[in-house]
Amino acid sequence: MPDKVLDDISHRRYNPLNGSWLLVSPHRTKRPWQGQQEAPSKTKLPSYDPKCYLCPGNQRAQGDSNPQYQNAFAFVNDYSAVKEEQQEYKPEIKEDDVASLLLQAQPATGRCYVLTFSSKHDTTLADMSAKEILPVIQTWSRIYASHLSPSHPLKAEAAHVLETIPANADGEVDPPKKQLRYMQIFENKGAAMGCSNPHPHCQIWTTSTLPEEPGKEMAQMTKYKAEHGRHLLQDYAKLEAEKGERVVWQNDAFLVVCPWWAVWPFEVLVIAKRHVRALIDLTDDERLQFAEAIQEVTRRYDNLFETNFPYSSGLHQAPLDCTEEEAEASWFHMHFYPPLLRSATVRKFLVGYEMLGEPQRDITPEQAAARLRDCGGELYRKSLE
Amino acid sequence: MPDKVLDDISHRRYNPLNGSWLLVSPHRTKRPWQGQQEAPSKTKLPSYDPKCYLCPGNQRAQGDSNPQYQNAFAFVNDYSAVKEEQQEYKPEIKEDDVASLLLQAQPATGRCYVLTFSSKHDTTLADMSAKEILPVIQTWSRIYASHLSPSHPLKAEAAHVLETIPANADGEVDPPKKQLRYMQIFENKGAAMGCSNPHPHCQIWTTSTLPEEPGKEMAQMTKYKAEHGRHLLQDYAKLEAEKGERVVWQNDAFLVVCPWWAVWPFEVLVIAKRHVRALIDLTDDERLQFAEAIQEVTRRYDNLFETNFPYSSGLHQAPLDCTEEEAEASWFHMHFYPPLLRSATVRKFLVGYEMLGEPQRDITPEQAAARLRDCGGELYRKSLE
Ligand SMILES: [Zn+2]
Numbered sequence: 001m002p003d004k005v006l007d008d009i010s011h012r013r014y015n016p017l018n019g020s021w022l023l024v025s026p027h028r029t030k031r032p033w034q035g036q037q038e039a040p041s042k043t044k045l046p047s048y049d050p051k052c053y054l055c056p057g058n059q060r061a062q063g064d065s066n067p068q069y070q071n072a073f074a075f076v077n078d079y080s081a082v083k084e085e086q087q088e089y090k091p092e093i094k095e096d097d098v099a100s101l102l103l104q105a106q107p108a109t110g111r112c113y114v115l116t117f118s119s120k121h122d123t124t125l126a127d128m129s130a131k132e133i134l135p136v137i138q139t140w141s142r143i144y145a146s147h148l149s150p151s152h153p154l155k156a157e158a159a160h161v162l163e164t165i166p167a168n169a170d171g172e173v174d175p176p177k178k179q180l181r182y183m184q185i186f187e188n189k190g191a192a193m194g195c196s197n198p199h200p201h202c203q204i205w206t207t208s209t210l211p212e213e214p215g216k217e218m219a220q221m222t223k224y225k226a227e228h229g230r231h232l233l234q235d236y237a238k239l240e241a242e243k244g245e246r247v248v249w250q251n252d253a254f255l256v257v258c259p260w261w262a263v264w265p266f267e268v269l270v271i272a273k274r275h276v277r278a279l280i281d282l283t284d285d286e287r288l289q290f291a292e293a294i295q296e297v298t299r300r301y302d303n304l305f306e307t308n309f310p311y312s313s314g315l316h317q318a319p320l321d322c323t324e325e326e327a328e329a330s331w332f333h334m335h336f337y338p339p340l341l342r343s344a345t346v347r348k349f350l351v352g353y354e355m356l357g358e359p360q361r362d363i364t365p366e367q368a369a370a371r372l373r374d375c376g377g378e379l380y381r382k383s384l385e
Numbered sequence: 386m387p388d389k390v391l392d393d394i395s396h397r398r399y400n401p402l403n404g405s406w407l408l409v410s411p412h413r414t415k416r417p418w419q420g421q422q423e424a425p426s427k428t429k430l431p432s433y434d435p436k437c438y439l440c441p442g443n444q445r446a447q448g449d450s451n452p453q454y455q456n457a458f459a460f461v462n463d464y465s466a467v468k469e470e471q472q473e474y475k476p477e478i479k480e481d482d483v484a485s486l487l488l489q490a491q492p493a494t495g496r497c498y499v500l501t502f503s504s505k506h507d508t509t510l511a512d513m514s515a516k517e518i519l520p521v522i523q524t525w526s527r528i529y530a531s532h533l534s535p536s537h538p539l540k541a542e543a544a545h546v547l548e549t550i551p552a553n554a555d556g557e558v559d560p561p562k563k564q565l566r567y568m569q570i571f572e573n574k575g576a577a578m579g580c581s582n583p584h585p586h587c588q589i590w591t592t593s594t595l596p597e598e599p600g601k602e603m604a605q606m607t608k609y610k611a612e613h614g615r616h617l618l619q620d621y622a623k624l625e626a627e628k629g630e631r632v633v634w635q636n637d638a639f640l641v642v643c644p645w646w647a648v649w650p651f652e653v654l655v656i657a658k659r660h661v662r663a664l665i666d667l668t669d670d671e672r673l674q675f676a677e678a679i680q681e682v683t684r685r686y687d688n689l690f691e692t693n694f695p696y697s698s699g700l701h702q703a704p705l706d707c708t709e710e711e712a713e714a715s716w717f718h719m720h721f722y723p724p725l726l727r728s729a730t731v732r733k734f735l736v737g738y739e740m741l742g743e744p745q746r747d748i749t750p751e752q753a754a755a756r757l758r759d760c761g762g763e764l765y766r767k768s769l770e
């Protein structure tokens with residue numbers, strides 16, 4: 001079996017989802033460490049922090065106050081990376097003009113939301129049960145549905161979601177007047193990831209343009225479908241379920257793997273097993289199964305080094321405004337990119353060769369998956385209380 | 386002038402060198418900061434540290450001792466990311482077999498060196514004069530020349546370098562028997578970049594494969610040349626020199642700019658003004674001018690926030706083993722990727738949306754260039770001594 005050799009030799013692996021290579025150096029895990037260590041996060045947080053701009057009832061930077069919300073509460077980010085209204089920008093494009101070729105820009109508009117996961121300041125997804133995570137997924141689904149283009153191939157699914165999932169009792173956000181192209185839902189957790197607030201929350205950036213990463217994935221998935229007649233992630237989920245060595249956990253609807261091409265030490269990919277194009281394709285039962293998958297990943301992460309595990313995570317799915325072909329090429333999945341490497345205090349940096357050459361990892365995804373499979377027990381914090 | 390609008394509106398800019406887009410949010414620089422701050426690096430280092438594995442005379446991890454070297458001393462990294470000898474890996478590739486498509490790997494061999502910049506533990510490039518940096522560039526040039534393929538289009542230039550630049554008196558490294566494809570010279574500086582040793586040094590990774598980043602750049606530069614008959618970086622350097630607003634500094638041979646598509650707040654690109662394909666194309670005088678450019682960048686960086694400025698930097702040039710066409714498409718340049726944003730203690734993280742969506746920056750490259758133009762005086766530390 002030639003694959004076993006890869007446990008010992010330096011090699012490159014290909015990421016078919018975004019079309020790039022990375023370097024794997026499994027022999028290098030014995031290297032000593034003299035550099036920066038992250039401080040273990042021992043601080044016990046209060047369940048309500050009067051200074052937190054996300055806690056219920058508190059005032060935010062621009063003066064608005066949060067309601068006494070229960071779970072998943074969304075509001076427009078006071079410091080959005082994109083604006084809804086701005087001056088026009090229409091550069092004059094001249095054929096073969098050097099400035100038109102090398103100084104290309106395009107306007108980007110949109111709206112950014114913040115969405116809390118819980119009213120409790122000290123709660124994380126790892127602390128919550130699948131049933132407690134469900135309202136988050138329901139809110140994601142309703143926000144996605146309400147922002148979908150009226151001519152979208154999934155408009156019937158969107159209508160169904162808005163009819164059958166009860167409106168968020170804490171209030172909902174209306175979509176902007178101008179139709180936007182993509183909705184990026186992501187969570188950034190922990191000081192190691194530069195996150196400024198421990199209150200559990202995610203961000204939702206909706207933009208007039210399709211961002212690079214989902215754009216590259218869409219192109220790769222479309223090409224694969226055209227060449228092989230099957231979906232890339234359909235084939236991949238089936239193959240990984242058969243191989244087993246990179247599987248962390250699964251239920252009927254979702255497969256959790258450390259992907260073959262993982263860049264981050266304990267990177268995880270959650271893949272829908274059937275052709276789910278977007279959140280609004282999920283059935284009631286699948287939404288609960290998705291909550292279960294998120295619970296399993298985040299609890300295992302915290303158990304791995306017995307710490308509040310930092311990560312960035314996010315959903316990739318069909319654009320808000322897209323063609324029939326783009327919707328068909330989309331395959332719902334969630335990425336988790338965590339920086340920790342060997343303990344709560346040793347992190348990986350994507351620097352040096354990784355910036356100038358290509359990403360590089362030491363432990364193999366197979367070793368990472370084995371460790372995550374082995375730490376599925378009760379959340380380590382429960383027995384400390 | 387439509388470009389002025391970009392100071393105020395959110396927009397995307399295109400990086401023609403690697404073919405990707407990033408999001409620019411200039412209106413967002415007023416955002417408050419509650420997150421992690423980097424500790425200012427006030428510690429005064431000794432000029433010799435008996436525990437440093439890079440200081441002259443000291444013993445390294447695997448038992449070898451450093452000679453009493455003077456300047457640029459190179460040795461094989463004891464924990465190389467690639468190995469020279471390893472088991473063979475020849476996966477069976479089956480047409481339209483899912484595993485062959487989705488679990489692609491290729492063996493990677495090579496050799497990694499460490500190269501000191503100075504025998505003094507507490508010296509950085511910013512502290513050194515251009516004349517003191519010159520031996521580093523000479524050593525880079527000789528190592529590159531000695532590792533070049535015997536059939537390389539630049540073999541005459543390599544021979545000339547090995548004849549005319551005196552051999553490093555502290556000893557030289559012999560190339561491995563097997564011809565390698567690419568040599569990535571890079572520096573990783575500062576604890577914020579995960580660098581484990583403050584002793585000034587760079588790394589040189591030579592690999593049997595062309596890494597992603599120079600590979601993408603090569604593809605983009607080749608395409609531009611074919612379409613427009615001129616070199617991408619030739620056109621770009623000329624255009625930026627005319628525009629001026631992103632120029633930090635220049636001499637006859639090199640232009641230093643904050644590129645139009647910069648991802649990092651104070652990212653800098655050093656571009657050869659004439660068609661230099663690799664280090665060995667540089668004349669004696671151009672090598673000194675390159676040293677001068679490096680000195681200008683690193684001193685300005687340290688002056689900007691009056692701190693020992695962290696960064697990753699690296700050279701991109703012709704592969705060690707390449708075709709006539711690849712050598713012709715190559716255009717010598719150096720990237721500087723520094724993480725600091727607003728002060729010695731506030732850094733940018735490439736996380737969240739930047740991992741899931743696309744890179745995003747707040748201050749514009751034009752604003753960054755203006756600040757770097759303005760801090761070219763004497764190194765701030767000199768007047769503190
Ligand atoms: Zn994705």
Ligand SMILES: [Zn+2]
Pocket residue numbers: 599602701718720
């Ligand atoms: Zn480059």
